[in-house]
Amino acid sequence: MQLTVLLIILALLTVIGYQMGRSRAVASVGGRIVELHSVPSYHGFYVALWAGLPALLLFAFWGASEGWLVMQMVLSGLPDRLVNGDAQSLGLLRADILNLAHGVTTGREPDPEVVAAAERYVRLHALGDWSLLVIGCCVAIGGLLYARRRIDPDLRARNRVERTVNIALVICSLVAILTTIGIVLSLLFEAIRFFAVVNPLDFLFGTHWSPQMAMRADQVGSSGSFGAIPLFAGTLLITGIAMAVAVPVGLMAAIFMSEYASPGLRTWLKPILEVLAGIPTVVYGFFAALTMAPFVRDVGNSLGLSVSSESALAAGFVMGVMIIPFVSSLSDDVINAVPQSLRDGSYGLGATKSETIRLVVLPAALPGIVAAIMLAVSRAIGETMIVTMAAGLTANLTANPLDAVTTVTTQIATLLVGDQEFDSPKTLSAFGLGLVLFVVTLTLNMVALRVVQKYREKYD
Amino acid sequence: MSVAVTKSRYQSEEFSARLRRRYAAERRFRIAGMVAVGIASLMLVVLLGSIISKGYTAFWQAQIRLEVTLDKQQVEERNYTALLRQALYAQVPTATDRATRRSLNDLLSSGAPYELEAKVNANPSLVGTTQTVWVRADDEIDQFMKGFIRRDVPESERRLNDVKIAAIDALVANGSIRSTFNTTLFTAGDSREPEQAGILGAVVGSALTLVVTMLLSVPIGIAAAVYLEEFAPKNRWTDLIEVNINNLAAVPSIIFGLLGLAVFLGFFGLPRSAPLVGGLVMALMTLPVIIIASRVALKAVPPSIREAALGVGASPLQTVTHHVLPLALPGILTGTIIGMARALGETAPLLMIGMVAFIVDIPGGLTDSATAIPVQIYMWADSPERAFTERTSAAIMILLAFLILMNGLAVFLRKKFERRW
Numbered sequence: 007m008q009l010t011v012l013l014i015i016l017a018l019l020t021v022i023g024y025q026m027g028r029s030r031a032v033a034s035v036g037g038r039i040v041e042l043h044s045v046p047s048y049h050g051f052y053v054a055l056w057a058g059l060p061a062l063l064l065f066a067f068w069g070a071s072e073g074w075l076v077m078q079m080v081l082s083g084l085p086d087r088l089v090n091g092d093a094q095s096l097g098l099l100r101a102d103i104l105n106l107a108h109g110v111t112t113g114r115e116p117d118p119e120v121v122a123a124a125e126r127y128v129r130l131h132a133l134g135d136w137s138l139l140v141i142g143c144c145v146a147i148g149g150l151l152y153a154r155r156r157i158d159p160d161l162r163a164r165n166r167v168e169r170t171v172n173i174a175l176v177i178c179s180l181v182a183i184l185t186t187i188g189i190v191l192s193l194l195f196e197a198i199r200f201f202a203v204v205n206p207l208d209f210l211f212g213t214h215w216s217p218q219m220a221m222r223a224d225q226v227g228s229s230g231s232f233g234a235i236p237l238f239a240g241t242l243l244i245t246g247i248a249m250a251v252a253v254p255v256g257l258m259a260a261i262f263m264s265e266y267a268s269p270g271l272r273t274w275l276k277p278i279l280e281v282l283a284g285i286p287t288v289v290y291g292f293f294a295a296l297t298m299a300p301f302v303r304d305v306g307n308s309l310g311l312s313v314s315s316e317s318a319l320a321a322g323f324v325m326g327v328m329i330i331p332f333v334s335s336l337s338d339d340v341i342n343a344v345p346q347s348l349r350d351g352s353y354g355l356g357a358t359k360s361e362t363i364r365l366v367v368l369p370a371a372l373p374g375i376v377a378a379i380m381l382a383v384s385r386a387i388g389e390t391m392i393v394t395m396a397a398g399l400t401a402n403l404t405a406n407p408l409d410a411v412t413t414v415t416t417q418i419a420t421l422l423v424g425d426q427e428f429d430s431p432k433t434l435s436a437f438g439l440g441l442v443l444f445v446v447t448l449t450l451n452m453v454a455l456r457v458v459q460k461y462r463e464k465y466d
Numbered sequence: 467m468s469v470a471v472t473k474s475r476y477q478s479e480e481f482s483a484r485l486r487r488r489y490a491a492e493r494r495f496r497i498a499g500m501v502a503v504g505i506a507s508l509m510l511v512v513l514l515g516s517i518i519s520k521g522y523t524a525f526w527q528a529q530i531r532l533e534v535t536l537d538k539q540q541v542e543e544r545n546y547t548a549l550l551r552q553a554l555y556a557q558v559p560t561a562t563d564r565a566t567r568r569s570l571n572d573l574l575s576s577g578a579p580y581e582l583e584a585k586v587n588a589n590p591s592l593v594g595t596t597q598t599v600w601v602r603a604d605d606e607i608d609q610f611m612k613g614f615i616r617r618d619v620p621e622s623e624r625r626l627n628d629v630k631i632a633a634i635d636a637l638v639a640n641g642s643i644r645s646t647f648n649t650t651l652f653t654a655g656d657s658r659e660p661e662q663a664g665i666l667g668a669v670v671g672s673a674l675t676l677v678v679t680m681l682l683s684v685p686i687g688i689a690a691a692v693y694l695e696e697f698a699p700k701n702r703w704t705d706l707i708e709v710n711i712n713n714l715a716a717v718p719s720i721i722f723g724l725l726g727l728a729v730f731l732g733f734f735g736l737p738r739s740a741p742l743v744g745g746l747v748m749a750l751m752t753l754p755v756i757i758i759a760s761r762v763a764l765k766a767v768p769p770s771i772r773e774a775a776l777g778v779g780a781s782p783l784q785t786v787t788h789h790v791l792p793l794a795l796p797g798i799l800t801g802t803i804i805g806m807a808r809a810l811g812e813t814a815p816l817l818m819i820g821m822v823a824f825i826v827d828i829p830g831g832l833t834d835s836a837t838a839i840p841v842q843i844y845m846w847a848d849s850p851e852r853a854f855t856e857r858t859s860a861a862i863m864i865l866l867a868f869l870i871l872m873n874g875l876a877v878f879l880r881k882k883f884e885r886r887w
Contacts, residue, residue: 070734185725185753189725258503278507279506284811284873287813288841292858297512330506419817444718447716
């Protein structure tokens with residue numbers, strides 16, 4: 007509430023600051039704008055930045071640290087018997103206070119001291135918000151007044167504003183790098199915790215996957231086993247089926263569209279592939295699970311084969327359909343990048359169109375097509391919804407496409423959906439799988455993008 | 467003197483045979499291409515066809531007409547269930563013994579008493595009168611009326627027993643069952659009962675998520691693109707950023723979900739299931755898409771524009787903000803809308819951050835628990851009831867309608883503002 011008010015006040019102050027800076031700059035030279043170093047609007051932006059930016063930084067800093075700060079203050083006021091525990095009970099205490107403060111009732115009868123602490127937490131939080139409002143306004147007005155006093159015909163307002171904007175632009179372009187670092191760190195950090203419990207070699211080369219951990223040591227099957235080979239094999243099987251569908255169809259579709267189809271036909275065919283590419287994966291998943299899988303099973307049964315109702319074939323086929331437009335648009339690009347002179351040379355020697363394509367265009371485009379296929383493979387490996395909905399959950403180590411297999415992404419999704427404690431090996435194993443997935447797809451993408459780039463340079 | 471007509475080798479038997487073979491190969495190749503395109507088109511038709519044929523029935527819902535006597539005492543005790551049941555027994559002639567009556571109780575949706583209560587609360591003068599009300603039927607009655615539960619299967623394998631079917635026949639005979647447009651689907655949140663389940667909660671959740679995504683990824687994405695395209699020096703550092711952005715665009719979406727789980731939920735302690743977190747994750751995911759599209763749009767603005775602006779004394783920043791950006795804006799906008807459409811259809815990262823919970827209420831803020839349309843589809847697809855299957859298909863149609871709308875807007879913008887230099 008107070009935060010919204012503060013944001014509105016800040017927005018108002020920056021607008022006022024802009025007007026103030028502008029009019030003061032004009033007034034300072036008596037209307038002869040030529041005598042200003044920078045145009046009046048830059049003076050306006052200068053004051054507006056001084057009004058808005060410091061307060062906004064304070065706001066961001068406060069938002070990041072307030073909860074922690076208030077909690078520390080509350081905890082320091084609690085008796086030792088509650089606070090002096092190990093890290094786990096302290097975490098529990100924190101969660102209790104937070105729950106009570108937010109009005110969430112837990113099953114247990116709360117300790118009166120904890121209730122008092124929760125009330126204190128709410129009070130301090132409110133106090134903090136109010137003081138932020140007051141301090142934020144003071145900072146903003148202070149900045150505004152300071153900047154307004156500095157307005158002067160010789161003030162290099164443009165340079166200062168532009169430098170600030172430039173710094174902002176650099177920071178924005180760093181967000182992408184930060185995201186990558188965030189992904190790597192979060193995966194590594196959690197995966198290391200997982201590998202502290204499970205030997206990495208057992209994980210990478212074990213052949214038995216059953217992540218269910220028992221609550222007590224004496225239960226049957228109490229030790230979860232984390233051999234990920236069945237998952238890798240399942241992923242490869244489904245990816246293989248998908249590629250068997252997507253590569254021939256996608257490649258031939260690209261060839262047909264770029265070499266054979268008339269422009270009129272192409273304006274019809276291109277949108278069809280684009281629509282296929284734009285359909286959300288969850289829709290493909292629904293289609294695979296409710297239409298394709300029963301269809302495959304019925305066909306198999308009528309042929310006397312025993313087909314699982316979650317067969318790898320159904321999931322793989324639908325995934326292949328999803329990837330067709332991906333393969334075809336990438337191959338379309340590389341086929342079009344082959345210079346016309348190569349084709350003309352081939353026609354001049356009397357080759358037919360298909361001979362030109364098979365013997366000249368495709369070999370010339372081969373590196374690009376291989377790269378496209380690699381990108382498609384990485385896409386298939388990382389695809390989650392189709393396999394989560396249509397592939398099985400049991401980790402079978404099989405090469406039979408009619409059996410149910412499970413994949414890396416399916417396991418990540420099922421291990422992490424629902425409420426779990428964050429530090430059981432079962433939950434952490436998802437991060438181990440995520441790390442493997444990230445490394446594999448990153449390698450494929452890096453190599454493929456490199457090849458595409460190299461290849462483009464060759465013909466440019 | 468006769469001229470010896472020697473056949474040229476281009477007319478020899480072997481040659482024409484070879485030529486025939488080559489032309490046949492040419493035809494085969496061409497047909498293979500057509501088949502490939504045909505398969506792709508066929509799959510699209512099958513996919514959309516199966517969804518529409520499965521789902522169009524979800525837009526209708528069976529209702530039962532009841533003559534409810536709003537007895538004053540029962541109303542005061544809020545015993546609307548009993549009122550509705552009394553009215554139902556009166557309509558069905560076979561409802562004489564207890565077993566039949568108990569069986570009939572399932573005909574009405576468990577939400578029907580609340581419907582009636584809302585009606586009475588809105589107009590208290592109804593108390594004491596007899597009113598004709600149409601209330602929602604239970605999903606199995608609905609499915610039966612739509613013909614998905616067949617009466618020729620043996621009773622033990624059917625979800626409706628003979629008593630209920632007889633009662634339905636009686637109701638149909640006196641015109642007490644009708645099929646109306648299913649408004650619940652558009653106005654309600656999720657529910658365990660198919661006839662009370664709606665998509666509105668998920669639509670609002672998706673909208674909130676997309677707002678966060680847009681507010682974060684569009685300004686940051688455009689700023690990053692402007693920096694990389696217009697200001698950045700060409701050195702190893704910017705090369706690294708570029709390679710990094712291209713790779714980020716190809717990282718599987720579920721990895722972004724893991725990032726959100728570990729960083730936003732684990733490290734910053736933001737609430738689970740909140741559109742705020744969903745939007746943050748989606749923003750990181752769409753950022754590369756927007757940066758790449760914006761860079762393409764900026765690159766398409768010819769250098770002469772920049773040179774002219776710089777020539778009349780504009781600073782580099784003024785050149786960009788006054789001239790280059792406005793000219794590139796349609797392209798940037800198109801890329802942004804396509805990125806948003808992708809974010810709207812994305813499911814996997816939202817599963818990771820807990821937006822997959824069963825939430826009845828329609829979310830009112832960025833930190834409320836919420837779900838999104840694709841996640842709702844995922845959850846409904848898992849439900850065993852036949853009625854949820856058709857609602858899943860209907861939800862897919864609604865999602866596709868939103869996507870078509872967004873992509874249509876993008877195409878329109880591209881067509882309208884496209885500029886060839």
